[in-house]
Amino acid sequence: MESLNKTIQKMMQGRNVAANMDQVMKQVYQDPEVQAFLNQHQAQLNKESIRRGRSKLYEFFHEKQLIKAGKATVAPGYSPQLQLVAGQIDVTYVPTQQLIERRHQEHLRQLVSSINMPKFIRRATLDGYYLDDQNGTEGRVMAYNAVNDFIDNYQPDHFRPGLYLTGSFGVGKTYLLAATANELAKHDVATTMVHFPSFAVEMKNSIRTNEAGSKIDAVKKAPVLMLDDIGADAMSTWVRDDVLGVILEYRMQEELPTFFSSNFSMDQLEKQHLAINNQGVVEPVKAARIMERIKFLSREITMNGENLRKKG
Structure with a gap:
């Protein structure tokens, strides 16, 4: 000047x-x-x-x-x-008002961190969640209402379980999680979204660089965590027990809300996925231990409906 x-x-x-x-x-x-x-x-x-x-x-x-x-x-x-x-x-x-709005939007984007998630999560909104006559199925409406209830009643110092959204491909599970994260950002709540199968691969690769511990810490301590596509790929014993198990144990002890999406129901996830590792070894006790934490951290809702990806 x-x-x-x-x-x-x-x-x-x-x-x-x-x-x-x-x-x-x-x-x-x-x-x-x-x-x-x-x-x-x-x-x-x-x-x-x-x-x-x-x-x-x-x-x-x-x-x-x-x-x-x-x-x-x-x-x-x-x-x-x-x-x-x-x-x-x-x-x-x-x-200027434009600069203030731009800074605000950047602040909101920073509150939603993502790991291996698709780009559309930045654009996801609750208003864009299909609830018309054709797509407003009982499960989708139930999930939408549960999300709004969580947002309205979330308090950092008072534990509220997240949601375990299950259903077939393309019913909007990931979209709803992303819309929830973006809506929480408007209330200054930070959320971390993780595509878990991709994160599992990343964790295996990080062993060589001694970064596994720091990556797990970054995820497990998120104020609100969303683990997307749990059960999509075969899970090794190490990923199940030393990655997912560590994250869930910490969040259960600290009472941090956690959301999940999966094509498996909770029962199917435990018996068909968590209990059988990628070597074909059956370990029902360890699977039950993981499932106990998932059930503590979330409430299951089945989303039914047609594949919305066909809408383009």
């Missing part, structure tokens, strides 16, 4: 441009906002203080003209405002 002010002062002091600047200053003084400012502070301003403040008045007027013309300004995203400081005219810059 100082360099701009000095440049303006030099321009106004130059002999060759003095006459032109007088014409410009006539425009400046005729500006409604400049007039309103001078009228508001006429008791504190005299001719000399106004003369000394000409460069600031010009700066204010000039920046407004640039903004109006859509040209580059000294402070992009900010609008100038006149103020009186210790009896001297000055210009301050405040964020």
